[in-house]
Amino acid sequence: MAKxxxxxxxxxxxxxxxxxKQRETVEYYYDDDxxxxxxxxxxxxxxxxxxxxxxxxxxxxxxxxxxLGLMKKSERLKNSLEQIRRNIDIIDGKNMKIYRSDIINxxxxxxxxxxxxxxxxxxx
Amino acid sequence: MAKxxxxxxxxxxxxxxxxxKQRETVEYYYDDDxxxxxxxxxxxxxxxxxxxxxxxxxxxxxxxxxxLGLMKKSERLKNSLEQIRRNIDIIDGKNMKIYRSDIINxxxxxxxxxxxxxxxxxxx
Numbered sequence: 042m043a044k045x046x047x048x049x050x051x052x053x054x055x056x057x058x059x060x061x062k063q064r065e066t067v068e069y070y071y072d073d074d075x076x077x078x079x080x081x082x083x084x085x086x087x088x089x090x091x092x093x094x095x096x097x098x099x100x101x102x103x104x105x106x107x108x109l110g111l112m113k114k115s116e117r118l119k120n121s122l123e124q125i126r127r128n129i130d131i132i133d134g135k136n137m138k139i140y141r142s143d144i145i146n147x148x149x150x151x152x153x154x155x156x157x158x159x160x161x162x163x164x165x
Numbered sequence: 166m167a168k169x170x171x172x173x174x175x176x177x178x179x180x181x182x183x184x185x186k187q188r189e190t191v192e193y194y195y196d197d198d199x200x201x202x203x204x205x206x207x208x209x210x211x212x213x214x215x216x217x218x219x220x221x222x223x224x225x226x227x228x229x230x231x232x233l234g235l236m237k238k239s240e241r242l243k244n245s246l247e248q249i250r251r252n253i254d255i256i257d258g259k260n261m262k263i264y265r266s267d268i269i270n271x272x273x274x275x276x277x278x279x280x281x282x283x284x285x286x287x288x289x
Contacts, residue, residue: 055233057232057233058232058233108181108182109179109181109182109233109235111233111235114286117282117286118283118286118287121279121280121282121283121286122279122283124275124276124279125249125276125279125280128272128273128275128276128279129272129276131268131269131272132256132269132272132273135266135268135269136269139264139266140263140264140266142259142263142264144255144259145255145256145259145260148252148253148255148256149252149256151248151252152248152249152252152253155245155246155248155249155252156245156249158241158245159242159245159246162238162241162242162245163242
């Protein structure tokens with residue numbers, strides 16, 4: 042059974058769509074790198090049952106990304122946020138060194154606070 | 166059958182999770198405000214079939230939001246983006262009137278471009 046490296050990342054976005062049992066098997070397999078036999082032992086499911094559960098979970102996760110595209114969107118969001126941070130830094134540098142405007146400084150602080158919030162929302 | 170006003174909004178986020186037939190019935194009902202009888206006529210499904218399809222779709226949409234929370238997240242993202250825009254405007258105003266820095270001006274333009282991208286990603 043070939044491992045699909047995308048699965049681990051998709052778990053962060055769509056893990057909630059799996060049943061507890063499905064999530065358990067697929068996390069053992071992808072996050073903890075256990076063998077099918079080890080997972081069977083840990084969960085009390087047959088080896089074939091573990092394999093089926095993982096396969097079914099993979100299908101759910103891949104279909105969710107195909108339909109909702111959250112992982113792809115999230116990458117684009119992160120890229121844009123990084124660009125914004127970079128340019129805020131430039132403005133901040135200029136302001137600190139040359140203009141020393143309190144109003145600009147205050148606005149920069151508020152923007153940085155919102156950027157942190159955006160990061161946090163996107164991350165979970 | 167009581168209409169749940171949240172459903173129309175949830176369709177924008179999770180419509181892809183429905184089958185074509187489910188999406189069709191629920192859009193007729195919530196977006197076009199057709200009666201069950203009218204939808205039955207349009208789709209060739211029985212009135213009871215239409216009702217079942219809408220109920221099932223509502224369950225799928227509400228569960229998706231409960232599990233993934235995209236609508237709630239999206240509202241929070243929009244709020245933060247609005248705050249950032251507001252503060253960029255303040256910086257822009259100050260810069261235009263007083264400091265006239267080309268470097269700041271250029272960074273503001275880049276940030277506004279990224280904010281537009283973020284809006285677009287969030288909106289669809």
